[in-house]
Amino acid sequence: MAQKTASKKLDFSKEVYLKWYKDILLMRRFEETCGNLYLQQKFGGFCHLYIGQEAIAAGFASAMHKGDKIITAYRDHAHPLALGMHPKYVMAELYGKSTGCSKGKGGSMHMFSKELNMMGGHGIVGAQIPMGAGIAFAEKYNGTKNVCLTFMGDGAVRQGALHETFNMAMLWKLPVVFIVENNNYAMGTSVARTTNVTDLSKLGLSYDMPGESVDGMSVEAVHNAIKKAADHAREGNGPYLLDIRTYRYKGHSMSDPQKYRSKDEVKEYKDKDPLSQVLNTILEQGWLKDADVQKIEADIKDMVEESVKFAEDSPMPDESELYTDIYSHDDYPYIMD
Amino acid sequence: MRTIQFREALREAMNEEMRRDKSVFLMGEEVAEYNGAYKVSQGMLDEFGPERVIDTPIAELGFAGIGVGAAMNGLRPIVEFMTWNFAILAADQIINSAAKMLQMSGGQFNVPIVFRGGNGQAGQLAATHSQSFEAFYAHVPGLKVLTPSNPYDAKGLLKSAIRDNDPVVFLESEKMYGDKGEVPEGEYLIPIGKANIARKGDAITIVSFGKIMKVVLEAADELAKDGIQCEVIDLRTIRPFDVETVIESVKKTNRCVVVDESWPYASVSSEVAYRIQRDAFDYLDAPVLRATQTDTPFPFTPNLIEIAIPTVGGVVRLVKESLYLV
Numbered sequence: 001m002a003q004k005t006a007s008k009k010l011d012f013s014k015e016v017y018l019k020w021y022k023d024i025l026l027m028r029r030f031e032e033t034c035g036n037l038y039l040q041q042k043f044g045g046f047c048h049l050y051i052g053q054e055a056i057a058a059g060f061a062s063a064m065h066k067g068d069k070i071i072t073a074y075r076d077h078a079h080p081l082a083l084g085m086h087p088k089y090v091m092a093e094l095y096g097k098s099t100g101c102s103k104g105k106g107g108s109m110h111m112f113s114k115e116l117n118m119m120g121g122h123g124i125v126g127a128q129i130p131m132g133a134g135i136a137f138a139e140k141y142n143g144t145k146n147v148c149l150t151f152m153g154d155g156a157v158r159q160g161a162l163h164e165t166f167n168m169a170m171l172w173k174l175p176v177v178f179i180v181e182n183n184n185y186a187m188g189t190s191v192a193r194t195t196n197v198t199d200l201s202k203l204g205l206s207y208d209m210p211g212e213s214v215d216g217m218s219v220e221a222v223h224n225a226i227k228k229a230a231d232h233a234r235e236g237n238g239p240y241l242l243d244i245r246t247y248r249y250k251g252h253s254m255s256d257p258q259k260y261r262s263k264d265e266v267k268e269y270k271d272k273d274p275l276s277q278v279l280n281t282i283l284e285q286g287w288l289k290d291a292d293v294q295k296i297e298a299d300i301k302d303m304v305e306e307s308v309k310f311a312e313d314s315p316m317p318d319e320s321e322l323y324t325d326i327y328s329h330d331d332y333p334y335i336m337d
Numbered sequence: 338m339r340t341i342q343f344r345e346a347l348r349e350a351m352n353e354e355m356r357r358d359k360s361v362f363l364m365g366e367e368v369a370e371y372n373g374a375y376k377v378s379q380g381m382l383d384e385f386g387p388e389r390v391i392d393t394p395i396a397e398l399g400f401a402g403i404g405v406g407a408a409m410n411g412l413r414p415i416v417e418f419m420t421w422n423f424a425i426l427a428a429d430q431i432i433n434s435a436a437k438m439l440q441m442s443g444g445q446f447n448v449p450i451v452f453r454g455g456n457g458q459a460g461q462l463a464a465t466h467s468q469s470f471e472a473f474y475a476h477v478p479g480l481k482v483l484t485p486s487n488p489y490d491a492k493g494l495l496k497s498a499i500r501d502n503d504p505v506v507f508l509e510s511e512k513m514y515g516d517k518g519e520v521p522e523g524e525y526l527i528p529i530g531k532a533n534i535a536r537k538g539d540a541i542t543i544v545s546f547g548k549i550m551k552v553v554l555e556a557a558d559e560l561a562k563d564g565i566q567c568e569v570i571d572l573r574t575i576r577p578f579d580v581e582t583v584i585e586s587v588k589k590t591n592r593c594v595v596v597d598e599s600w601p602y603a604s605v606s607s608e609v610a611y612r613i614q615r616d617a618f619d620y621l622d623a624p625v626l627r628a629t630q631t632d633t634p635f636p637f638t639p640n641l642i643e644i645a646i647p648t649v650g651g652v653v654r655l656v657k658e659s660l661y662l663v
Contacts, residue, residue: 069410103443112442119409120442124433130399131434134406141362141388141412148406161429164399171394325444326479328502333530333577334478337615 012220014287016062020219021278022296023061024054027078028275029304030087031250034077034094037308038254043095045107050078052249055274056181057082059222060149063230067144069117071132072151074109075181075248076121079151083116087303088310097314104317105325119148126152126159129178133169136176136233147175147233149226155186157203158194166239170207173238177229178204180243182216187252188260200243209241216246217272338521344377344514346488347453350495351378351415353524355385358413361499364391364400365417365454374419375455375514401427401452405434408450413499418454421470421508427452428473435504436479451498453507456484457548457598458635458646460512467635469599471547474506475576475608481529482506482575486550488518490573493527501529510548532579534586538566541656542586544609545596546572549647553596556652567656575605583609584616591622592659596647601629623659628652 010017031049038047050057053075060070061082072079077090080101093100094108102112109123119135122128132150139146156162157180169176180200184191191198201211210232214225222244229240247269251258282288288296323334341349355361362385367374369382369392382390393400397418404414418424424431435448458467475482483498483505485491491509498505535550536557545553550571557567568586572579587593593613597606610625628647636645657663 071406100443102441102445105443106441110441112445114442114445119406119446120438122434124429127402127429127434130402130430131406131409133399134403134408135410136406137403138407138410138412141407161398161402164394164396165402167394168396168399168403172391325440325442327481328439328447333580335578 010281010285012223014285017278017282017287019062020058021282022300023058023082024219024275024278025296026087026300026303027054027057027081029300030081030090030307031077033304033308035250035254046074047094047108047254048075048252049248049250049254050075052269052273053181053183053216053246054078055219055222056179056216056244056246058274059219060179060226063223063227064149065146065230067117067146068230069119069135069139069146069148070151071119071128071135071148072121073125073128073153073156074121074123075153076109076111079121080111080113080116080118083113083118085113085116085118086307088307091307091311092314095311095314096316097311098317098321099310099314103321103325105321126156126161128152129156129159129162130165132178133165133174133176136169136174137172139175145234147177147230149177149179149230151179151181153186154180154182154184154191154200155189157200158186162203166204166207166209169239170204170209173236175233175236176239177226177233178239178241179226180241181246182243183246183248185252185260188256190260201241204239204241209239211241211243214242214244216244217269217274217277219274219278338519340517341488341520342514343488343491343509343516343518344375346492346518346520347377347495347509348379348381349520350492350499352381352384354496354499355389360411361413361415362389362391363415363417364393364404366393366395366419368392368417375511377514378417397423397427398430401430402434404450405430405438405448408448409438409446413449415451415453415499418452420455420466420511422466422468424452424454431474431480431504431506432477436477439503440479447502448504449502451495451505451507453495454509455511456508457510459510461637461639461642463637464634469630471508471575472599472604475605480504480506480576482508483529484508484547484573484575486547486571486573488516488520490527490533490571492520493525494529494573497526497529508547513548527573530574530577530579532582533571533573534568534582535571536567536569538568539590540565540567541592541594541659542568542570542583542590543594543596543652543656544570544572544583546575546605547598549596549598552647552649553652556649556656559649559653560656565656565660578608578612580612580616583613587613587617588620591620593625594652594655594659595625595627596652597627597629598646599630601627601632604629623661626655626659628655
């Protein structure tokens with residue numbers, strides 16, 4: 001094993017690998033903690049975990065340019081972490097606390113940060129697809145070189161909004177990259193049970209949109225694909241579709257018994273785990289020793305624990321917040337009988 | 338004062354705002370090369386070019402969503418729907434995205450967008466093309482809903498809508514685009530949320546809005562011949578609802594008739610009547626009455642249309658009923 005990889009030529013530097021490792025590890029430990037807290041009923045609402053899909057978030061973060069925008073669906077805890085948000089603000093949002101990244105007004109499915117260009121988590125399946133194109137429209141309108149990375153699950157591609165958007169985005173050559181985080185299951189329904197065209201990279205072909213499939217368990221492959229697609233869009237060539245094949249180890253949400261798939265199938269993907277792959281490369285290169293790894297693990301554990309403490313110690317929103325942030329001005333005359 | 342058509346008033350509002358602010362643009366079906374399905378946007382492509390006056394395919398959900406995304410990212414889109422009936426396909430983006438964005442993002446992303454187009458029945462277009470959406474959208478916190486009834490209000494309200502930082506639903510009518518009215522040359526704005534007392538009177542208050550205001554004003558003229566002076570309030574804005582103007586009037590007249598072109602159940606008329614009984618109960622000398630469309634899908638054939646919508650005769654009769662004259 002060591003001999004085989006010693007000869008492997010790497011396209012990325014030590015710094016990039018270490019960043020990927022720390023990012024993925026943080027997402028993994030954060031989501032594991034979220035799952036446990038959810039089972040303890042520390043917070044309510046939905047909770048869609050990202051475990052298994054982390055290579056996509058780590059890969060887009062290293063591939064994107066400053067100024068690029070991000071929009072995604074409701075499996076959105078990891079995207080702000082990838083953009084550099086401290087996990088305490090995501091955790092506080094899950095708890096519905098006023099210190100959350102959306103002031104406790106969005107919850108699990110609605111992580112926003114204007115500062116980090118995180119244009120949301122969105123809860124309606126597929127609604128973010130036209131919005132992502134619209135964000136890209138504004139970039140083009142303003143003559144910037146920014147693109148919008150528009151994420152969706154494999155379930156969302158069956159919405160009509162996708163086809164309407166693909167058509168207009170190609171017609172107007174909008175700088176948008178459509179990224180399917182294809183974990184093969186729309187809740188409990190596999191891709192094969194929703195369509196006779198299971199190769200999702202072909203979905204844009206009737207609009208002449210280029211597309212390709214990507215190994216979503218490999219952060220290198222994700223980075224390269226998103227960089228190439230974003231450059232294509234950035235240079236004025238219009239949208240690009242990426243079908244990133246990934247896997248979620250956990251259920252669709254916390255209330256999913258997962259009877260629709262086999263344990264062998266889950267194991268097959270866990271053998272290609274993005275966290276293990278990145279760590280193996282780092283160890284093979286001798287960039288970290290066991291003690292260094294333990295230190296990083298401990299630091300991230302501390303960070304996640306600090307986030308939980310921050311969330312639990314933070315105040316709930318003041319009751320007056322019920323009537324704020326609905327309109328841009330404070331004097332809206334709400335009906336109050 | 339000069340007289341111009343309703344469609345010209347809307348066009349002037351858009352032209353002035355687009356000259357004033359580069360972030361404003363217009364998109365919709367047939368708005369550019371065809372010069373507007375109802376010629377509202379005539380000449381705008383020539384002045385502003387295809388980057389700012391944009392023809393879309395027939396994809397209401399898609400282009401409404403593109404508008405919302407553009408608004409989240411700093412632009413101020415005007416999205417034209419050929420009619421609001423077709424905008425039902427875009428309701429997800431209006432109700433789920435635009436109306437909720439500011440709240441769910443904890444105040445970070447406002448959506449300054451105007452959705453506008455023809456609303457309500459426009460003759461023999463049958464049931465799917467003849468619906469009034471005031472109550473649908475007024476129901477939704479996060480939206481503002483405007484219903485101009487004449488060219489002057491159309492221009493002033495649309496300019497305010499374009500400058501507003503929140504999503505605005507702007508309801509016009511195919512049957513109003515050709516209406517003429519006095520509109521001054523200079524710039525003016527009409528504030529959102531302020532009703533207009535279209536006619537002063539003391540016998541009864543009639544509350545209405547939008548296209549059916551024409552019927553109401555005609556009925557008020559008829560009633561004046563019998564010495565009945567109606568106070569006619571044009572709501573102009575449905576959400577937020579200018580409660581004070583209505584209540585103040587009812588306290589003076591002690592009677593109210595609401596004329597609403599949409600269906601009766603859970604309508605704007607229901608809310609107005611509720612508000613009056615809640616805030617002016619002791620002032621009422623008669624129950625609040627209303628004229629609405631019949632509780633049916635809109636009919637196609639002329640004799641049924643005749644009996645499906647409020648008419649001048651019907652409003653006159655209702656006012657007399659409130660005054661216990663019939």
